[in-house]
Amino acid sequence: MRAVRIPCQMTGPLAVLVGLIAAAALIAGGCGDSSGSPTDSSRTASPTHRAQGSGATFPAAAYTRWCQESQTCSYAPKGSGAGIKDLTDKTVAWAGSDAALDEEEQAEIGATVRYFPSLLGAVTVPVNIPELRGRRLNLSGKAIAGIYMGTVTQWDDPLIAADNPGAALPGEGIIACARSDASGTSKNFSSYLVKADPEFEKRVGKSKTPPFTPKTLANAPGGPAVAICVKTNEYAIGYVDLGDVMRAGMEGMTAAVRSKAGGYVVPSVQSVSKAGALGQIPDDLVLDVADSAVKGAYPISATTYLLAVTGRDNAGAKRVFTYFLGREAQSQLPALGYAPIPPNLLAAATAQLAGM
Numbered sequence: 001m002r003a004v005r006i007p008c009q010m011t012g013p014l015a016v017l018v019g020l021i022a023a024a025a026l027i028a029g030g031c032g033d034s035s036g037s038p039t040d041s042s043r044t045a046s047p048t049h050r051a052q053g054s055g056a057t058f059p060a061a062a063y064t065r066w067c068q069e070s071q072t073c074s075y076a077p078k079g080s081g082a083g084i085k086d087l088t089d090k091t092v093a094w095a096g097s098d099a100a101l102d103e104e105e106q107a108e109i110g111a112t113v114r115y116f117p118s119l120l121g122a123v124t125v126p127v128n129i130p131e132l133r134g135r136r137l138n139l140s141g142k143a144i145a146g147i148y149m150g151t152v153t154q155w156d157d158p159l160i161a162a163d164n165p166g167a168a169l170p171g172e173g174i175i176a177c178a179r180s181d182a183s184g185t186s187k188n189f190s191s192y193l194v195k196a197d198p199e200f201e202k203r204v205g206k207s208k209t210p211p212f213t214p215k216t217l218a219n220a221p222g223g224p225a226v227a228i229c230v231k232t233n234e235y236a237i238g239y240v241d242l243g244d245v246m247r248a249g250m251e252g253m254t255a256a257v258r259s260k261a262g263g264y265v266v267p268s269v270q271s272v273s274k275a276g277a278l279g280q281i282p283d284d285l286v287l288d289v290a291d292s293a294v295k296g297a298y299p300i301s302a303t304t305y306l307l308a309v310t311g312r313d314n315a316g317a318k319r320v321f322t323y324f325l326g327r328e329a330q331s332q333l334p335a336l337g338y339a340p341i342p343p344n345l346l347a348a349a350t351a352q353l354a355g356m
Contacts, residue, residue, distance in 0.1 A: 050074050051316030055083020055096035056184050057223045058241045059119055059304045061336045063096060063324070070323040072316070079222065081182020081208050084109075087307055094317040095307040098184025099208060100286045109309060114356065115285045116306040116349045118324050120276045120339040122242040122267035123189050123300040124254040126230045129155060131170045136266070138163040140258040141196025141291075141299065147176055147237060148193060149203045150213040155235060163258065170235070173216055177229035177238035180219035182208040188302040189239045192290045224248070239300075242267050243337030261295040268298070273339040275301035281348050314356055321353050 051073045053063070060077035067073040075096070083095035088109045101113055125144060127137050143159045146152030152159055156169040179186045190210040194201040204210050220229045223240050227248040230238040245251055245267075256264035265271050275289045275297035289301045306324060308317045323329055330340040341349065 049316070051093040051320050052076075052091075053083070053094040053096060053306075053317075053320065054078055054086045054092050055307075056080045056098045056304055057244075058098045058121055058185050058302070059096055059338070061243050061247070062119060062329075062333060062338060065332070065336070066324055066329050067320075069329075070320070072323055073320045077222070079179075079181040080184030080187070084307070087113075087309060090312075093308075093312075093314070094320060096304065097307055098302055098304045099187035100284075100305075102208075111312075112310040114308050114310060114352060116308070116321050116325065116353065117285055117287070117303045117341050117345055118306050119330075119333050119341060120272050120289065120301060120303055121337070122272045122298050123185055123192070123239050123302055124242050124245050124267040125257060125300070126227065126238055126240055126245055126250050126253040127255055128230050128234055128236045128253060129170065129172075130234055131168055135167065136252070137167075137255045138258065138264045139255040141193060144257070145193040145197035145200040147174055147214060148178070148190075148210075148212045149200055150215055151199075153215050163264070172235040174214065175216045175218055175233050175236040176212065176214040177218045177220060177226050177233070177236055178212050179221065179223070179226060179239075181221045183223075184208060184304065185223060185239065185241060185302075186210055188290065189300065191288070192300045195291045241337070242269075242272070246337045257299045259295070259297065259299055260291055260293045261297070265296060265298045267300075269334045269337065269339050271296055271298035272301045273342075274298070276303075276339060276342045276345070278342065278345070281345055285345070285348055285352065287345075308356065310356075318353065318356050321356075325349055325353065 053073055054076040057077040063075040067075050080097040080099055083097055084101060084105050086092040087095040140163050143152060146159055154171055154173055156171045161169055187208045191206040194206050218229050220226050223244045226238045227240045227244050227250060230236045231250060245254060254267055256266045259265045274294050275292040277294055287303060289303055291299050306321050308314050333340050
């Protein structure tokens with residue numbers, strides 16, 4: 001069996017990638033007044049009075065940048081599950097999560113949690129197949145589900161070959177890279193695979209820590225580490241948000257995923273925006289944009305949320321959310337690999353914020 005290199009410490013390429021994410025926080029943005037932008041007072045909080053947040057790595061490039069620009073907050077990207085725990089333990093004023101709380105998490109927090117969608121993103125599926133460099137791989141949801149539940153183990157499997165007629169697929173074993181931490185990205189990815197293949201729901205199910213069962217599995221904490229896992233292991237596959245893929249220089253390695261509307265769609269800001277073109281908005285603002293039937297929509301798209309707990313002192317969190325949902329911040333998202341919140345969803349989030 002081929003040795004699998006898993007980054008255990010933040011050195012080499014991983015350190016560089018994580019450094020790039022941190023560097024995004026140092027990029028200064030514009031200061032012009034705009035609708036939804038904070039007042040000058042929201043930019044002058046001292047470091048000791050900035051509202052601390054933690055959680056999802058999926059939106060980290062945006063959140064760290066916005067915290068620096070607005071001077072209202074700090075953000076520790078440690079995974080959705082860890083952020084929810086910090087919010088429960090009252091060690092942070094707000095949290096970031098790519099998924100709603102499950103029943104156990106809700107019971108532990110003991111109060112109503114408000115969800116504020118902040119951006120849309122893609123959970124991309126990067127692959128490292130030397131024989132196919134220069135040609136983008138097509139994958140159906142059923143093939144991806146088969147890989148992560150251990151029933152599709154080689155790249156020349158008939159299920160993958162059916163998506164790629166004429167491609168010289170190698171008879172090599174698949175190395176599946178996955179998140180080892182409690183992750184909203186894992187929850188969104190596994191939720192999509194449940195839709196793609198009913199068998200996946202029986203064998204694995206949807207979870208922040210899904211029990212994936214490939215014969216060869218490389219576990220890594222955080223999205224950037226999964227990107228490095230794929231990049232440094234030939235015949236590997238993973239699931240990584242589009243922003244981290246862009247910062248790792250891996251855009252050409254992402255698979256095109258079969259759409260419900262027909263054809264295969266490449267992850268991009270444009271295809272994610274199409275997935276977010278929804279009509280009715282649920283009262284709690286928690287919505288599922290995956291497996292959209294809109295033509296040209298990327299199937300594994302997701303929303304990420306800002307979380308606050310009712311009944312607590314949310315003055316600091318409100319300043320943070322006001323900036324994050326403002327026109328100035330939202331306009332920066334495409335350059336970071338995300339799509340802005342659609343106007344109807346943004347209006348609903350802003351209205352909820354006014355009453356917080």
